[in-house]
Amino acid sequence: MKVGIVGAGMVGSSAGYALALMGLASEIVLIDQNAALAVAQAEDIAHAVPFMSSTVVNSGHYRDLEGAGVVILAAGVSQKPGETRLELLERNAAVFRAVLAEVLPVVPDAILLIASNPVDVMTQITTRLSGIDPRRVIGSGTILDTARFRSLIGRHLGISPQSVHAYVLGEHGDSEVLAWTSARAGSVPLSSFAAQVGSPLTTEVRAQIDDGVRNAAYKIINGKGSTYYGIGAGLARIVKAIARDQRDVLSVSISTPEVAGVRDVALSIPRVVGAEGVLADLFPDLDDEEYSALNRSASLLKERADAIAL
Numbered sequence: 001m002k003v004g005i006v007g008a009g010m011v012g013s014s015a016g017y018a019l020a021l022m023g024l025a026s027e028i029v030l031i032d033q034n035a036a037l038a039v040a041q042a043e044d045i046a047h048a049v050p051f052m053s054s055t056v057v058n059s060g061h062y063r064d065l066e067g068a069g070v071v072i073l074a075a076g077v078s079q080k081p082g083e084t085r086l087e088l089l090e091r092n093a094a095v096f097r098a099v100l101a102e103v104l105p106v107v108p109d110a111i112l113l114i115a116s117n118p119v120d121v122m123t124q125i126t127t128r129l130s131g132i133d134p135r136r137v138i139g140s141g142t143i144l145d146t147a148r149f150r151s152l153i154g155r156h157l158g159i160s161p162q163s164v165h166a167y168v169l170g171e172h173g174d175s176e177v178l179a180w181t182s183a184r185a186g187s188v189p190l191s192s193f194a195a196q197v198g199s200p201l202t203t204e205v206r207a208q209i210d211d212g213v214r215n216a217a218y219k220i221i222n223g224k225g226s227t228y229y230g231i232g233a234g235l236a237r238i239v240k241a242i243a244r245d246q247r248d249v250l251s252v253s254i255s256t257p258e259v260a261g262v263r264d265v266a267l268s269i270p271r272v273v274g275a276e277g278v279l280a281d282l283f284p285d286l287d288d289e290e291y292s293a294l295n296r297s298a299s300l301l302k303e304r305a306d307a308i309a310l
């Protein structure tokens with residue numbers, strides 16, 4: 001499958017690098033308004049390919065997206081000093097309006113994979129602006145938060161994160177919800193597994209894991225300015241589910257008719273992802289506290305998306 005990437009900055013190029021190493025795409029095309037950056041990133045990634053795969057990596061213009069099955073949208077602007085979150089959102093909405101006007105005429109049937117932040121609101125905006133079936137406009141959402149959650153639980157229990165089935169729901173951001181109630185290790189409820197292996201999930205352990213998931217990005221940003229390898233790999237993971245029609249259950253963000261009592265909002269819950277995009281939504285069992293937290297997260301996201309004039 002050919003994959004387009006619009007926005008060859010840190011996130012877009014990291015996604016391209018992960019995709020190229022995984023050999024998932026036959027061809028990757030990187031596009032950026034800074035053409036020299038797109039050329040340089042494509043060259044650099046192409047030089048890694050001979051060690052790992054046979055993906056063809058190019059930079060190009062929007063017309064070069066022709067034939068792409070997935071287009072990753074990672075373009076965006078960063079916050080100016082003193083700028084409010086809403087002002088930043090409005091500038092990023094303008095970037096997306098410009099980008100979609102170029103992308104859609106070339107690849108009207110491609111699945112759009114949204115990476116730019118705030119990813120849930122950008123997903124909702126893209127769905128509205130494009131008029132595409134919402135199941136084909138997929139935000140990376142909490143895919144990375146879920147991976148962090150599984151990894152910290154796995155580390156505590158002494159098992160591989162692949163054997164942990166747990167999801168982070170709602171916003172990719174401060175209001176996200178760690179779904180402890182529905183979490184499983186193997187087929188066993190988490191608390192039962194923890195007791196059986198003698199590593200109980202005390203309130204303190206849960207608080208540490210919660211902090212580790214919720215504040216991971218802040219810690220990385222403090223140390224190196226921004227995060228990109230993790231999300232790059234997460235984006236490649238979503239492309240894999242689509243390119244191979246794997247029907248994987250992943251926590252990704254799409255505009256959803258109703259979640260926790262809130263209508264028409266883009267946020268993450270576990271969803272089945274395959275060649276046609278999102279095939280099904282899965283609503284995990286939640287306790288009252290988790291349900292209320294998901295309702296708050298959904299309400300907040302809806303408020304933010306509705307505040308943007310399109």
Ligand code: ADP
Pocket residue numbers: 006007008009010011012031032033034037074075076077078095098099226228
């Ligand atoms: P991130 O860390 O989110 O990747 P960057 O600033 O590194 O942030 O990358 C964002 C990229 O998006 C930049 O390379 C920038 O040139 C690109 N970009 C911004 N606006 C547009 C646009 N209208 N069209 C194409 N690319 C754009």
